[in-house]
Amino acid sequence: MTWLITGGAGYIGAHVVRAMTEAGERAVVYDDLSTGVAARVPDGVPLVEGSTLDGELLARTLTGHAVTGVVHLAAKKQVGESVERPLHYYRENVEGLRVLLDAVTAAGVASFVFSSSAAVYGMPDVGLVTEDTPCVPMSPYGETKLAGEWLVRATGRATGLSTACLRYFNVAGAATPELADTGVSNLIPMVFEKLTEGAPPRVFGDDYPTPDGTCVRDYIHVADLAEAHVAAAHALTASPGRDLTLNIGRGEGVSVREMIDRINTVTGHDRPPAVAPRRPGDPARVVASADRVTAELGWKARHDVQDMITSAWAGWIRLHPEAARSRSS
Numbered sequence: 001m002t003w004l005i006t007g008g009a010g011y012i013g014a015h016v017v018r019a020m021t022e023a024g025e026r027a028v029v030y031d032d033l034s035t036g037v038a039a040r041v042p043d044g045v046p047l048v049e050g051s052t053l054d055g056e057l058l059a060r061t062l063t064g065h066a067v068t069g070v071v072h073l074a075a076k077k078q079v080g081e082s083v084e085r086p087l088h089y090y091r092e093n094v095e096g097l098r099v100l101l102d103a104v105t106a107a108g109v110a111s112f113v114f115s116s117s118a119a120v121y122g123m124p125d126v127g128l129v130t131e132d133t134p135c136v137p138m139s140p141y142g143e144t145k146l147a148g149e150w151l152v153r154a155t156g157r158a159t160g161l162s163t164a165c166l167r168y169f170n171v172a173g174a175a176t177p178e179l180a181d182t183g184v185s186n187l188i189p190m191v192f193e194k195l196t197e198g199a200p201p202r203v204f205g206d207d208y209p210t211p212d213g214t215c216v217r218d219y220i221h222v223a224d225l226a227e228a229h230v231a232a233a234h235a236l237t238a239s240p241g242r243d244l245t246l247n248i249g250r251g252e253g254v255s256v257r258e259m260i261d262r263i264n265t266v267t268g269h270d271r272p273p274a275v276a277p278r279r280p281g282d283p284a285r286v287v288a289s290a291d292r293v294t295a296e297l298g299w300k301a302r303h304d305v306q307d308m309i310t311s312a313w314a315g316w317i318r319l320h321p322e323a324a325r326s327r328s329s
């Protein structure tokens with residue numbers, strides 16, 4: 001099997017490439033390098049630089065490399081930016097996917113794994129979010145992921161393409177320091193940044209209806225997430241015509257305060273957080289039920305929050321050597 005991995009030079013995509021090749025699959029990366037980094041693509045894996053809006057290049061790539069399956073991760077993923085630039089997000093995430101699916105079906109590709117998000121659920125008012133929890137996205141970003149799922153499933157029904165939509169919860173950590181997230185837009189790197197500056201990490205709101213008043217999330221190690229893609233890819237290959245929609249999380253809620261405490265401990269700091277105002281649009285609690293993915297794919301996360309913080313910190317220190325000297329105690 002040869003898998004085209006769009007967005008394979010990105011943080012999550014590079015982990016998927018690594019897991020797929022370690023599982024013995026051939027991989028080809030397709031990435032516009034807008035946020036991806038060519039150095040993340042391993043030797044021996046071809047990199048095609050291009051946009052998912054370029055149907056001709058996609059067609060040539062799919063046939064030229066005899067691609068049999070696609071893992072589609074190339075997308076814009078900043079929730080705040082999507083509010084400012086909704087049309088850009090719809091173009092990149094929805095139109096880009098439509099063009100890709102057109103090329104995929106024309107080339108006779110058999111399997112399609114789609115990178116979706118817990119953002120499709122919006123503000124779920126349940127203890128554990130199942131795949132049947134209503135999808136009410138709260139941002140254009142979440143809308144584009146939900147619309148993307150519709151496109152993927154409708155194409156599967158119409159053409160027989162085997163599909164899997166994987167709804168990622170809060171992704172963190174790194175398999176190696178070189179593959180770490182270089183962005184600073186999620187809790188763990190944002191706390192690292194503050195600690196490195198010698199400033200208190202921020203808690204966005206401590207008056208939520210949760211045990212310690214701070215938001216609760218389900219954090220998933222990116223290496224586990226990558227393994228879920230391998231499992232989904234294998235399931236689609238083994239039984240054509242499948243149509244999977246799966247939460248990829250651990251089913252364990254961790255609060256922002258707990259995360260900051262653990263980050264302080266792992267990184268050798270002792271900086272109590274400062275409470276800042278709530279961030280608009282943040283749900284109090286989003287925790288996955290991971291029962292369906294375990295039942296369908298036999299997949300289960302292996303890494304805990306400690307592994308996520310430790311590996312993310314190793315990647316942070318690599319990019320910010322001064323951080324190793326920032327300890328406050």
Ligand code: WQD
Pocket residue numbers: 077079117118119169170171185186187188190191201202203204205215216217256279282
């Ligand atoms: C986690 C919690 C913050 C920084 C987003 C998207 C989601 C998915 C993952 C993409 C929240 C709090 C954060 C800080 C804080 N995106 N926080 N202090 O918002 O759960 O999910 O990223 O694919 O769709 O919505 O993740 O890491 O930004 O925040 O208190 O300095 O940490 O308010 O409660 P979020 P996050």
